[in-house]
Amino acid sequence: DKGELKATPAASTSASAGKDRITGYANSVRTPEGGAHVDAVRRSVQRVVNTLARRYNLISSDDPPLKGDHIREGLMAVVTVQLQDAVFEGQTKGKLGNGSAGRAVDAAVSAALTQACETTTMLPSIVNAARVSAAADEAAAMGLVVHCAPLVISSSCGGRAWRAVC
Numbered sequence: 001d002k003g004e005l006k007a008t009p010a011a012s013t014s015a016s017a018g019k020d021r022i023t024g025y026a027n028s029v030r031t032p033e034g035g036a037h038v039d040a041v042r043r044s045v046q047r048v049v050n051t052l053a054r055r056y057n058l059i060s061s062d063d064p065p066l067k068g069d070h071i072r073e074g075l076m077a078v079v080t081v082q083l084q085d086a087v088f089e090g091q092t093k094g095k096l097g098n099g100s101a102g103r104a105v106d107a108a109v110s111a112a113l114t115q116a117c118e119t120t121t122m123l124p125s126i127v128n129a130a131r132v133s134a135a136a137d138e139a140a141a142m143g144l145v146v147h148c149a150p151l152v153i154s155s156s157c158g159g160r161a162w163r164a165v166c
Contacts (some may be wrong), residue, residue, distance in 0.1 A: 005084075007104040009041060009112065011077040020072035025080040026088070026096045035089070035096030037081050037105045044109035046071055049126055052117050058127045070130040070137075079105055 024031040024038040031038070046068035053059045059066065081101045089097040117123040 006082040009079045020075040022077045033095035036102030040102040040105035048113045066130045070133040
C-alpha cells in the first residue's frame with residue numbers, strides 16, 4: 001500500500017433498522033462487497049464498546065465480550081476512503097483490498113467512538129441494547145416468540161434500547 005490516504009466515517013443509529021448497514025466507498029466508487037474499510041468499522045465498533053464497557057464496569061471482567069452483531073444492531077454508517085493506489089478485489093471488483101485503508105478507518109472510528117462514548121451517555125444505552133438483542137436471540141433460538149419494540153431514548157444519548165416482549 002503506497003500513497004496518501006484519507007478516511008471519513010459517518011454513522012447514526014436507527015431503532016427500526018435491525019441488522020447493521022455499513023456502506024463503503026473508495027475513491028468515490030461504491031464497494032458493494034465491502035472490503036478492508038467496511039470490516040474495520042465493524043471491528044472498531046465492537047472493540048471500542050467492549051473495552052469501554054469493561055473500563056466503566058458496565059460488563060464485568062468475568063462476562064464474555066458483547067457480540068459485534070448485537071452491538072452494531074441498528075447502526076447505519078457510510079465510510080469513504082480516498083487513496084492513490086486503490087486495490088479492488090472480487091469477481092466484480094466490488095471489494096476494497098487495501099490493508100492501509102482498514103488501518104486508517106480503524107484509527108478514525110476508534111478515536112471518534114471513544115470520544116463520543118466518553119463525552120455522552122450513549123455507552124450504557126449501547127450495552128443495554130446489545131444485552132437485550134442477545135437475550136432476544138436466545139429466546140428465539142428456544143422457539144419463543146420475541147417482539148422487539150423501540151423505546152424512546154433522548155436524542156442526546158445517541159443510542160437506542162429495545163424492549164423484548166415474550
